[in-house]
Structures are given as structure tokens and as C-alpha cells.
Amino acid sequence: MARQALAGAAGESTRRTRQARIALAVVFCAHGAVTGSFATRVPWIQEHTGIGAGELGLALAFPALGSLLAMPLAGRVAHRLGARAALRVLLAAWTLSLALPSLAPNLGTLCAALFVYGASSGMSDVVMNGIGVATEDRAGRSIMSGLHGMWSAGALVGSASGALAANLGADARVQHELAAAALTATGLAACHWVLDVRSAPEAEAPPRFALPPRSALLIGLVGFCAVFGEGASLDWSAVYLRDVLGASAGPAAASTTAFTLTMAVTRIAGDRLVDRFGPVRTVRAGGACATAGGLLVVLAPVPALAMAGFALLGVGVAVVVPLAFAAAGRSGPHPNQAIAGVATITYTSGLVAPSVIGGVAHASSLQASFALVTVCAAGLLAGAGVLRRGGRGAGGACGSPAPAGKDGAAGTRDAGS
Numbered sequence: 001m002a003r004q005a006l007a008g009a010a011g012e013s014t015r016r017t018r019q020a021r022i023a024l025a026v027v028f029c030a031h032g033a034v035t036g037s038f039a040t041r042v043p044w045i046q047e048h049t050g051i052g053a054g055e056l057g058l059a060l061a062f063p064a065l066g067s068l069l070a071m072p073l074a075g076r077v078a079h080r081l082g083a084r085a086a087l088r089v090l091l092a093a094w095t096l097s098l099a100l101p102s103l104a105p106n107l108g109t110l111c112a113a114l115f116v117y118g119a120s121s122g123m124s125d126v127v128m129n130g131i132g133v134a135t136e137d138r139a140g141r142s143i144m145s146g147l148h149g150m151w152s153a154g155a156l157v158g159s160a161s162g163a164l165a166a167n168l169g170a171d172a173r174v175q176h177e178l179a180a181a182a183l184t185a186t187g188l189a190a191c192h193w194v195l196d197v198r199s200a201p202e203a204e205a206p207p208r209f210a211l212p213p214r215s216a217l218l219i220g221l222v223g224f225c226a227v228f229g230e231g232a233s234l235d236w237s238a239v240y241l242r243d244v245l246g247a248s249a250g251p252a253a254a255s256t257t258a259f260t261l262t263m264a265v266t267r268i269a270g271d272r273l274v275d276r277f278g279p280v281r282t283v284r285a286g287g288a289c290a291t292a293g294g295l296l297v298v299l300a301p302v303p304a305l306a307m308a309g310f311a312l313l314g315v316g317v318a319v320v321v322p323l324a325f326a327a328a329g330r331s332g333p334h335p336n337q338a339i340a341g342v343a344t345i346t347y348t349s350g351l352v353a354p355s356v357i358g359g360v361a362h363a364s365s366l367q368a369s370f371a372l373v374t375v376c377a378a379g380l381l382a383g384a385g386v387l388r389r390g391g392r393g394a395g396g397a398c399g400s401p402a403p404a405g406k407d408g409a410a411g412t413r414d415a416g417s
Contacts, residue, residue, distance in 0.1 A: 017138050023193030024135055027128055028147045029154035030187040034098045036158025036260055037179045039234040040253045041172040043242060051107050057358015060235060062111045063118025064352040070119035071344045074126035083131050084196035088188060090124035095183040102172040126343045129325050133339060134197045144322035145270030152264035159260050163253035216338045218386040219327050220345030225379035226320035229290055229313055231350030232357045232373050233259045237310050244366050247303040255307045262314035270319040279323045279387040287380030290316025294374030298367050316377060321346055327387045
């Protein structure tokens with residue numbers, strides 16, 4: 001009788017974990033769709049506001065500033081509200097912020113809109129990745145690459161819709177307002193089923209502003225190289241094809257779609273690749289692929305070859321960020337602080353990258369900008385060793401270390417689905 005009860009409890013726990021994983025995958029997808037929807041309409045926003053490449057690069061620094069200031073606060077918000085409630089608030093802020101940049105009539109208002117856009121993106125990203133690490137611990141197998149694959153799938157859907165809208169000559173304000181409403185409703189519905197990871201009652205609250213711990217710095221630098229290429233490709237691929245190679249609006253937007261498509265496919269397959277080859281060999285192979293893609297973009301004489309280069313970049317950087325978060329969760333006694341630190345470094349890279357690309361383009365050329373992306377891609381080959389697999393860290397990412405809760409993970413307690 002007791003054995004049957006234990007088997008039934010185990011089955012129920014497995015069902016709830018699977019349900020939470022699927023719900024979290026939907027959250028990642030909705031989050032990615034915002035980025036894809038925005039990225040493909042950057043040329044429209046630039047034209048609407050009447051700004052040049054240098055001013056666009058300046059504006060695209062403001063998401064980095066907002067993210068840099070806000071991401072270290074995410075652990076405190078999750079501690080106070082619980083991971084699920086924090087995710088509801090922050091994800092809704094992010095999806096609704098999609099409508100802001102296209103409404104901006106000039107450079108000043110665009111900078112303000114992108115500051116809010118970056119702050120809400122960074123904080124929601126930290127919390128949902130923290131829940132992802134806790135869910136991976138509970139599932140007992142690798143799921144982070146698949147979750148990030150769903151983020152890329154969402155970015156693909158968003159960029160595909162943006163490419164279609166660009167081809168049709170649609171107003172980006174209307175497109176983004178409709179997308180923001182749909183994604184907010186979808187995200188809030190999915191949040192109901194994610195794990196509600198909470199700190200143990202006796203756990204000390206994290207600091208209001210947590211600097212990255214030393215254990216996260218090298219991991220974060222590897223993530224920095226990957227996300228620099230990702231951010232540059234997402235926000236500048238369409239502009240690159242238009243300005244450097246003379247592509248029309250449709251093919252230019254399609255280059256962003258090619259990048260997000262290859263990222264999505266590689267990430268969805270990533271968990272199996274990592275289990276088979278290990279994180280170090282997987283990231284080194286990705287670094288080689290991304291470097292080749294960057295070189296192809298820089299040297300391409302026609303749009304089709306540049307699109308192929310962006311596709312290779314997507315393959316090469318795809319699994320690095322999921323592996324960086326997983327490594328951070330195992331890097332020390334405070335998983336939450338380490339994950340927030342790696343997130344701060346990596347996603348600030350992605351938000352800084354577009355402005356750096358714009359600055360280099362203004363001083364030299366877009367080809368020189370993507371030569372810098374190629375150098376960062378080569379950095380993955382050198383730094384892959386810091387992602388070497390270790391034992392799975394105890395405890396969820398959203399709480400501080402403490403005695404085991406009812407889900408058996410040290411440092412957090414799961415309030416149920």
C-alpha cells in the first residue's frame with residue numbers, strides 16, 4: 001500500500017514537473033517573440049524617427065543601460081514576491097513595452113522607450129531563467145537549451161511576422177500594439193503553471209543590488225562573446241543587407257529570420273548534443289561555426305551569401321547562453337547570485353552590442369563592425385573550457401541556500417503549481 005502511494009506521488013510529481021516545463025517553454029517563447037518583433041522593424045523605426053546610423057546606435061545603448069541597472073534587482077523582487085508572481089509582473093511589463101519604441105517620434109523619446117524596454121527585458125529574463133534552472137534540477141535532466149530553443153522559436157515567429165509586415169508596408173505601430181496585447185495575454189496565462197519557487201522562510205534576503213560573484217565572471221565572459229554576436233545580428237542584420245548590399249526591405253528582414261531560425265533549430269536539438277558531446281566540445285564547435293559565419297557576412301558580395309553567414313552565426317552561438325546559465329547554477333554556494341551575475345554580463349553584452357555596432361559603423365563601416373563580431377565568435381573557441389560539466393548544483397536559482405524544501409532541492413521551496 002505504501003509502495004503504491006509512493007508510486008502515485010512520484011507520478012503526480014512527474015506530471016506537475018512536465019506541466020511546469022511546458023508552461024515555462026511558452027513563457028520563453030513569448031519573451032523571444034517580443035525581441036523578434038522589434039528587431040525586424042528597426043529600419044522602420046529609424047526611418048520614422050529620422051535618425052542616422054550613429055544616432056540609432058546611441059538609442060540602442062539605452063536598452064543596455066536599463067538592463068544593466070535593473071537586472072541585479074531581479075533576485076530581490078523574486079525573493080519578495082515569489083518567482084511566479086515576479087514573473088507575471090515582469091513578463092507583462094516586457095511584452096507591453098514592445099509597443100513603445102515604434103510610437104517614439106524622435107531620438108529622445110526613442111531612448112526613453114528603449115530604456116524601459118531593456119529594464120523589463122533584463123529583469124524578466126533573470127527570473128524566468130532562475131525558474132528554468134530550478135525546473136531542470138527537479139526534472140533531473142538537461143532542459144535549458146530546449147527552453148532557450150523555445151525563446152528562439154518565439155523570436156522566429158516575431159521576426160517572421162515583422163518580415164511579413166515589412167513586405168506589406170504595414171505601420172510598425174499597429175503591428176507592435178497587436179503583438180503586445182496577444183503576447184501579454186499568452187504570457188500571463190502560462191505563468192499560472194510554472195513552478196512557484198520561493199526562498200526558505202529562514203533564508204536571508206539577497207542584497208538590493210548584487211554584483212556578479214567571482215565564480216560567474218569567466219562564465220559570463222563566454223556568454224558575453226556569444227550574446228554580442230546575437231544582439232548584433234538581431235538588430236543590425238536587416239540594416240546590413242539594406243545599407244551594405246542594397247537589399248530591399250523584404251530580403252533584408254528575412255536575414256533576421258534566417259538567423260533566428262537556425263538558432264531555434266540548434267537550441268531545440270541542443271540538449272541532446274550537449275548530453276552526447278559535452279558542453280566544452282559543443283561550444284568549441286559552435287565557436288568555429290560562428291567565426292565562419294562572421295567571415296562570410298564581412299566578405300559577402302551579394303545578399304544571399306550574407307544571409308547564409310547570419311544563419312551560420314545563429315548555429316554557432318545558439319547553445320552558449322543556456323550552458324552558461326547551467327554552469328552558473330553549479331559554480332558556487334549561491335546559485336541565484338551567480339545566475340543573476342551571468343545574466344547581467346551576457347544580456348548587457350547583447351544590449352550593448354547594437355550600439356557598439358552603430359558606433360563602429362559610424363566611425364568606419366558596417367563591415368568593420370561585423371569583423372568585431374567575428375573576433376568575439378572566435379573567443380568562444382578560447383573560453384569554452386569554463387563551461388565544463390560539473391555536478392548539478394543543489395537548490396533553485398531563485399532562492400538562497402537553505403535546507404531542502406518539499407521538492408527536495410536545497411535552498412528553495414516549491415509552493416506548488
